[in-house]
């Protein structure tokens with residue numbers, strides 16, 4: 169299937185077809201995503217936790233995001249790819265934000281970038297959009313600012329808080345964002361945002377009333393084990409499968425059951441005897 173463009177994704181919204189979006193951080197999982205027919209991939213800064221074992225996303229650097237985005241692009245050349253702007257890659261100035269957003273396009277050939285924040289970040293969204301880069305906004309629970317949100321908590325749970333979340337959504341669209349991601353907000357709030365905005369609204373922990381869903385691949389396949397957010401549905405238990413495989417390998421090695429006959433290279437006919445003679449080693453006993 170050819171890579172979907174922004175126009176294709178807008179047409180999906182218009183037809184009421186849901187958009188399936190998933191994170192990926194490496195070449196093999198990107199290949200799996202493409203083979204499975206995913207519409208969009210995000211190389212999220214969640215790679216900090218899922219790949220590097222950090223406690224959160226704040227330590228993640230532009231270099232890490234770029235290296236992983238490049239690998240994912242190689243694995244999924246036919247999927248709409250979104251680069252994620254890590255902490256301090258856009259907060260400091262418009263110029264730095266535009267430069268870093270541009271690097272995602274230059275190095276990893278992404279189709280869009282995502283950044284966190286609503287009303288307070290509209291200047292950056294406008295600047296990056298003016299530079300010709302498609303921006304996806306991200307509001308609700310924004311992990312890079314969990315310090316001022318009181319932790320990794322659902323947002324918009326009171327009427328007043330929900331109104332602020334809606335204001336963020338409107339501001340992001342007005343600033344030129346091409347899509348919006350809402351994270352960890354009640355479906356009632358997602359529904360109003362979806363009805364109010366004309367750009368596609370996607371959710372991770374935002375319930376059903378939006379144009380598509382995002383999940384983190386490490387959660388979906390049961391690889392990430394530190395914690396499981398409420399909005400995650402696990403479709404596989406890779407941790408169990410892989411741990412079982414490694415245990416069997418360990419037992420095989422310890423019991424001299426691996427490598428077997430099928431896993432070794434044979435010498436050319438007659439060469440083994442010649443070799444032993446050459447180095448003065450007794451011929452091997454013939455097996456019966």
Ligand code: KIV
Pocket residue numbers: 191210211212213214215252349351372382384
């Ligand atoms: O980095 C990421 O994967 C994200 C999602 C949690 C939305 O930003």
